[in-house]
Amino acid sequence: MVTLRDVAEMAQVSVSTVSYVLNGKKTVRPETLTKINAAIKELGYYPNQIAIGLKTKRTYTIGVILPDISNSFYADIIKGIEDTVHLSGYSVILCNTENDEAREMKYLNTLLGKDIDGLVFIGTGKTRDISGKFGSKPVVLVDRKFGNEFSSVSVNNILGGYLATKLLLKDSRDIIFLSGPVSVNTISERKIGYRNALAEACVAFNENNVIECDFTYDGGYNAITGILKEGRKIQAVFASNDEIALGAMRAMIENGIKIPDDVKIAGYDDIRLAAMYNPALTTIRQPKYEMGKKAGELILDMIVNKDGETRQVVLEPVLVERETT
Amino acid sequence: MVTLRDVAEMAQVSVSTVSYVLNGKKTVRPETLTKINAAIKELGYYPNQIAIGLKTKRTYTIGVILPDISNSFYADIIKGIEDTVHLSGYSVILCNTENDEAREMKYLNTLLGKDIDGLVFIGTGKTRDISGKFGSKPVVLVDRKFGNEFSSVSVNNILGGYLATKLLLKDSRDIIFLSGPVSVNTISERKIGYRNALAEACVAFNENNVIECDFTYDGGYNAITGILKEGRKIQAVFASNDEIALGAMRAMIENGIKIPDDVKIAGYDDIRLAAMYNPALTTIRQPKYEMGKKAGELILDMIVNKDGETRQVVLEPVLVERETT
């Protein structure tokens, strides 16, 4: 490994001179500059970030903790983060929790030891006491926030739920809400939006119309299959995410139900498949990439102006009408 | 920040004693152990990995460079990597190149400076001289390999192309191959498999049947739309990846073509959408997660037994028959 010392020796100057030059913190006369640059090139020197980090307490690394990287929703978010922070020279450490609290805890500790400059956190929802650990470092909560002690970027889920429901109300007053686990606050907010739209249209809320199912394709499939077995008639479905919607559609198609002729359906998220599916799925688009981008900007901002101020940004979802409505 | 020194002072021993205890490299008598543990807990000490890294030259970090994290193929791979290496205490730095060579180069340099312990590389295909930089550190190439100077994990693409084509040959002797860019060697290998299967069935290879298109949904859509406009009749299609296949199907459906009645179609990769699509897509499954897992195991192995030996592992693809054939 080539060190500053090697460069200094070759250029016949002191280590500190080279360091100052590298950081542009002091000026040297042209001829020394030439010698130093020559030595650097000759030796193929590149600075050791570990040593720099030890000295400066800046690692140019941020941690990103999320539930599942193979879920395109989170993949798009982290892409937004990475795209943004890499422009300022930051690297991203990926931590995939699989919604496992123990694993999440472990990552939190690892990241602390690694002296990251900031943390973007999309929690499992089970761990909430990260303040004790990361109290002093910049933290941005994405999608799922809790409390107001950290910065956050989220989407207006109430509005999203409202928009989808309102659209469906054009054709039907009997709308099934395929809910994910209500313990996730984004879901319960979408439900509020659903209820608001109903209320606005003077449609009574019917608890039988909300079916709680798994947050997956199979979850949606099973839910609809179940309803149909009961002999219940379906007019419209608002699924709390696109995967559920797709599973639901598959169940309907298998039962000879025509979409959108017989039943209308709307999803949530606008994952890649939504537009590609046949029929293409009407959905509420979440600005996933922008969420990541915003989170990246926030964390960068907090790192440079370490004023400890927190900011809450909430983005707007948008209704995307396609073939299922 | 709490340091070893603080712990040492509180426990009334020397810094080195605490260090030895922490690393289990020397034994101390029970009472000192108690004092040290008490101090650690009391102060909430955790080791600074940066300092450790500087001293030991082990950062417990590996870099992963890939073209696009929002592509589920790569997302699954990195998930396999992360799942594997985190069990041994390693963190993963995510580098998303967007297939941009300059960006890839930049990441390579950054990672060097960060003193990563190993690199998993899924290159853009444009950079090939990473040996100069990473000659001394463990490197594993995934999916796209070049040369034999590094370890690699890849899939038998020739076999994959062969399997898909052979299946389609049951129903038709006129099979269109929707090729991605042939400069990507995985694609040209699939094409070899395609040709092998044709040859085996004594079907003459027809250059007009291979259409080079973009590696995307739109690419497949446009390719098929073009063919149909020419008034050409289609019997069977082998798409070099699932997204292309999906786009192709969409174009056919829009033209009133029934799948699989009128035309059979097979894709490649088995992305999540393939099974969810309507009709569900027959495809060649790539063991994405296993590829990542294997890469993780390889890199870990190379880090611990630094014998500099390289290993080439090649996995088998599997044919998954669904509704499109």
Added chain:
DNA sequence: CATTATTAGTCAAACGTTTGATTAAATTAT
């Protein structure tokens, strides 16, 4: 009981940087 072997603990240098305090050299002013 003196000697040796073992165990427990400490010292200090090193890892590759950064940076405030100094000194040396060059430039300008008197």
Added chain:
DNA sequence: ATAATTTAATCAAACGTTTGACTAATAATG
């Protein structure tokens, strides 16, 4: 020419660890 000022370069400590070499204390041996 000399002093005063500015500019260029160096010194050395520090960041938080690890670890080989060393010392002190305890236990085992003949």
